[in-house]
Amino acid sequence: MTKIVIIGSDGMLGSAFVKVLSQRKQEIIALTIKDIDITQLQSVNHLKDYEFDIIINCAAFTAVDQAETDQSMAYSVNSLGVKNLAIFASENNKKLVHFSTDYVFAGDKKLYIESDSTGPISIYGKSKLEGEQEIQRILDINQYLILRTAWLYGPNGKNFVKTMLNLAQTRNEINVVGDQYGAPTYSFDLVAWTLALVDMGSCGIYHAVNSGSSSWCLFAKRIFQMQKQKVQVNCISTEEYPTPASRPKYSILCNKKLEKVLSYKIRKWEEALSEYLISINI
Numbered sequence: 001m002t003k004i005v006i007i008g009s010d011g012m013l014g015s016a017f018v019k020v021l022s023q024r025k026q027e028i029i030a031l032t033i034k035d036i037d038i039t040q041l042q043s044v045n046h047l048k049d050y051e052f053d054i055i056i057n058c059a060a061f062t063a064v065d066q067a068e069t070d071q072s073m074a075y076s077v078n079s080l081g082v083k084n085l086a087i088f089a090s091e092n093n094k095k096l097v098h099f100s101t102d103y104v105f106a107g108d109k110k111l112y113i114e115s116d117s118t119g120p121i122s123i124y125g126k127s128k129l130e131g132e133q134e135i136q137r138i139l140d141i142n143q144y145l146i147l148r149t150a151w152l153y154g155p156n157g158k159n160f161v162k163t164m165l166n167l168a169q170t171r172n173e174i175n176v177v178g179d180q181y182g183a184p185t186y187s188f189d190l191v192a193w194t195l196a197l198v199d200m201g202s203c204g205i206y207h208a209v210n211s212g213s214s215s216w217c218l219f220a221k222r223i224f225q226m227q228k229q230k231v232q233v234n235c236i237s238t239e240e241y242p243t244p245a246s247r248p249k250y251s252i253l254c255n256k257k258l259e260k261v262l263s264y265k266i267r268k269w270e271e272a273l274s275e276y277l278i279s280i281n282i
């Protein structure tokens with residue numbers, strides 16, 4: 001059986017991998033920043049102490065607004081750190097699985113396919129794109145798998161769903177941006193698609209999001225409807241909610257390539273959201 005190392009194993013996505021792989025009784029090595037700091041090549045080289053075939057990198061600097069002021073940190077983790085992992089994978093003949101983002105796109109197109117031109121408009125997006133490019137520069141295509149995902153939520157980590165549920169504890173009216181569109185994606189669905197691709201030996205770049213699209217405002221409305229919580233959600237414009245980082249207006253990733261390889265329809269984001277909310281209500 002393939003042995004997998006999870007880097008960034010205590011983040012939102014990393015912990016979902018650990019949970020699923022442990023349930024499958026698959027041998028895994030779960031490493032946090034305390035074990036391996038990807039920004040230090042010397043630290044990454046400690047991976048030699050373990051026996052495995054595949055690195056799944058869930059480590060990243062994901063604070064989109066903070067990245068604007070903490071630029072060196074964002075590039076250090078999302079670009080240099082990923083470069084270090086690619087160098088290690090190249091020198092030690094390991095496969096590297098990595099996650100990128102819809103924010104590598106500018107947001108001027110309604111639906112993005114894998115081969116579309118990138119054009120990030122934030123430091124986070126730029127640093128993530130550099131990470132992708134480092135992998136592509138250092139590794140042969142059959143040695144890497146990059147999944148671009150978006151609007152991720154799930155247990156163990158800060159995310160939009162949790163933010164909305166927390167706000168609803170103290171407020172009965174919330175203003176949410178209604179003119180940015182993306183595809184909300186459940187961390188456990190992303191784990192399932194990734195492991196299926198890994199099992200099939202897939203490589204290259206894939207867009208990996210739940211089907212359909214939403215604005216943040218509609219996403220919030222659905223959360224409260226499903227939770228049967230009476231919260232008034234007002235859709236506001238991006239201009240009315242200024243943030244340090246610019247975000248793409250439209251960053252809906254087309255998941256047709258993923259569906260074709262998996263040979264099944266990827267479920268709608270509302271269905272996945274409902275499953276997540278049921279799981280946290282139990």
Ligand SMILES: NC(=O)c1ccc[n+]([C@@H]2O[C@H](COP(=O)([O-])OP(=O)(O)OC[C@H]3O[C@@H](n4cnc5c(N)ncnc54)[C@H](OP(=O)(O)O)[C@@H]3O)[C@@H](O)[C@H]2O)c1
Binds near residue numbers: 038156
């Ligand atoms: N969340 C989203 O909405 C979203 C959307 C699109 C794409 N993605 C991508 O999906 C992937 C997973 O995101 P996520 O939401 O699970 O992120 P997350 O919850 O922020 O987890 C990131 C993990 O990386 C760790 N880390 C940070 N710097 C590190 C370093 N130098 N060395 C080793 N580990 C380090 C963090 O540890 P500490 O907490 O201790 O710093 C944390 O455990 C990322 O590649 C992200 O860019 C996420």
